[in-house]
Amino acid sequence: xxxQVVDLIVxxxxxxxxxxxxxxxxxxxxxxxxxxxLPIDGEDPKKVLSQVVEQVLSNIVxxxxxxxxxxxxxxxxxxxxxxxxxxxxxxxxxxxxxxxSGAAQIEITTINWLxxxxxxxxxxxxxxxxxxSAANLxxxxxxxxxxxxxxxxxxVIYFTEQTHSSNEKALHVLNIESTQIRKVACNAVFEMxxxxxxxxxxxxxxxxxxxxxxIANAGTTNTGAIDPMVEIREVCNQYxxxxxxxxxxxxxAVLSQEGKLALNGISLADSITLDPHKWLFxxxxxxxxxxxxxxxxxxxxxxxxxxxxxxxxxEKTELNFSNKGIQLTRNFRALKLWMSLKVFGLGAFSExxxxxxxxxxxxxxxxSELPNWLIVTRPSxxxxxxxFQPQECSVEEADKLNMAIVSELMKSTYAMLSSTRxxxxxxxxxxxxxxxxxxxxxxxxxxxxxxxxxxxxxxxxISY
Numbered sequence: 001x002x003x004q005v006v007d008l009i010v011x012x013x014x015x016x017x018x019x020x021x022x023x024x025x026x027x028x029x030x031x032x033x034x035x036x037x038l039p040i041d042g043e044d045p046k047k048v049l050s051q052v053v054e055q056v057l058s059n060i061v062x063x064x065x066x067x068x069x070x071x072x073x074x075x076x077x078x079x080x081x082x083x084x085x086x087x088x089x090x091x092x093x094x095x096x097x098x099x100x101s102g103a104a105q106i107e108i109t110t111i112n113w114l115x116x117x118x119x120x121x122x123x124x125x126x127x128x129x130x131x132x133s134a135a136n137l138x139x140x141x142x143x144x145x146x147x148x149x150x151x152x153x154x155x156v157i158y159f160t161e162q163t164h165s166s167n168e169k170a171l172h173v174l175n176i177e178s179t180q181i182r183k184v185a186c187n188a189v190f191e192m193x194x195x196x197x198x199x200x201x202x203x204x205x206x207x208x209x210x211x212x213x214x215i216a217n218a219g220t221t222n223t224g225a226i227d228p229m230v231e232i233r234e235v236c237n238q239y240x241x242x243x244x245x246x247x248x249x250x251x252x253a254v255l256s257q258e259g260k261l262a263l264n265g266i267s268l269a270d271s272i273t274l275d276p277h278k279w280l281f282x283x284x285x286x287x288x289x290x291x292x293x294x295x296x297x298x299x300x301x302x303x304x305x306x307x308x309x310x311x312x313x314x315e316k317t318e319l320n321f322s323n324k325g326i327q328l329t330r331n332f333r334a335l336k337l338w339m340s341l342k343v344f345g346l347g348a349f350s351e352x353x354x355x356x357x358x359x360x361x362x363x364x365x366x367x368s369e370l371p372n373w374l375i376v377t378r379p380s381x382x383x384x385x386x387x388f389q390p391q392e393c394s395v396e397e398a399d400k401l402n403m404a405i406v407s408e409l410m411k412s413t414y415a416m417l418s419s420t421r422x423x424x425x426x427x428x429x430x431x432x433x434x435x436x437x438x439x440x441x442x443x444x445x446x447x448x449x450x451x452x453x454x455x456x457x458x459x460x461x462i463s464y
Contacts, residue, residue, distance in 0.1 A: 219250020
């Protein structure tokens with residue numbers, strides 16, 4: 001069965017470029033094929049595996065597909081797949097040093113590599129978590145605890161409307177009310193307006209409130225926008241605020257020259273979220289939190305328990321990662337990133353990110369040369385937004401056309417992109433981060449999309 005699974009995965013990766021991008025099936029149909037009574041007796045493993053292939057894997061969207069441009073793609077790599085296989089097969093527990101010292105050392109080493117990549121100092125530390133949502137929750141918990149000895153109900157946090165929704169979920173978990181959240185204005189390219197940030201902080205201070213944190217974006221999911229981190233750091237220093245950078249999407253882009261320039265100041269943050277399962281090409285789930293002063297991890301999360309007394313040690317070197325975050329039971333996430341960095345080398349990751357930048361610039365060029373296509377936001381960290389806007393169409397009619405373009409492209413199963421709203425407009429969004437995406441993939445996707453748009457426009461002309 002193991003050999004069958006390995007062969008299945010190899011076939012999947014090998015055939016992706018020539019396969020469909022995947023599909024969504026109705027709940028009614030899937031319920032009929034998959035729902036069953038609780039099995040009392042076992043079945044033939046080959047039969048079970050066949051059911052997985054035929055009824056599960058044939059009804060998913062392949063986020064690792066080279067023409068998957070929706071949301072944030074998930075282009076994993078085979079070395080990391082094998083690492084997950086090993087970690088699961090050995091069932092490695094990485095919460096306590098005494099239970100997994102080798103695993104803990106791999107995590108320490110890999111975290112230190114990320115600290116070096118982002119330009120942080122040797123005082124920094126971090127840990128791997130499930131994804132950006134858990135990393136933001138962990139980072140904001142540390143920030144919250146810096147004001148918890150005061151009146152938490154007076155604490156105020158600042159970020160823009162472009163900030164990822166996981167941060168608001170985290171604040172809800174932390175019992176930070178909506179009245180304690182300030183949405184800072186953005187400029188024309190959706191970056192935080194620092195002047196408005198200062199204005200809101202000063203108003204809150206005059207009203208007896210306690211500003212405690214600013215969340216800066218290092219690549220928003222909507223447009224790839226990057227907040228001015230050097231300026232935000234200066235504001236945080238002036239008013240004594242914690243600076244959390246949500247770089248779940250974009251932080252790893254510092255590995256390219258273009259990304260490093262764009263992300264200037266990211267190393268100044270008090271805490272940084274990044275997702276290796278995005279631009280470091282790891283299988284789900286793998287997020288990461290880095291903290292400028294690693295002591296804050298232990299200060300916030302260390303809790304003593306009598307049933308763990310045998311696991312106590314010198315945590316200056318022999319870390320219990322359960323004391324650095326929310327989880328006690330943790331799987332061995334670090335192995336996949338460590339192994340893939342060792343096998344491919346950092347240069348391969350840098351080249352892959354630079355490849356993405358070149359492809360998204362190509363997409364912008366191709367769309368700019370076609371009639372009726374409007375670039376809404378220029379490429380930023382691999383993301384481009386645009387819309388089909390014929391001159392004779394009203395904004396509302398064009399919105400409907402663009403909605404239909406997304407749907408029809410998905411129905412074609414050739415490629416997939418997603419949509420969002422920017423300043424009230426319905427826009428199409430293309431996110432290119434897969435190193436297996438080719439120039440032809442981008443060219444053919446845009447030509448297919450344009451053909452769909454022209455056909456839809458012809459249909460709509462009847463009602464104009």
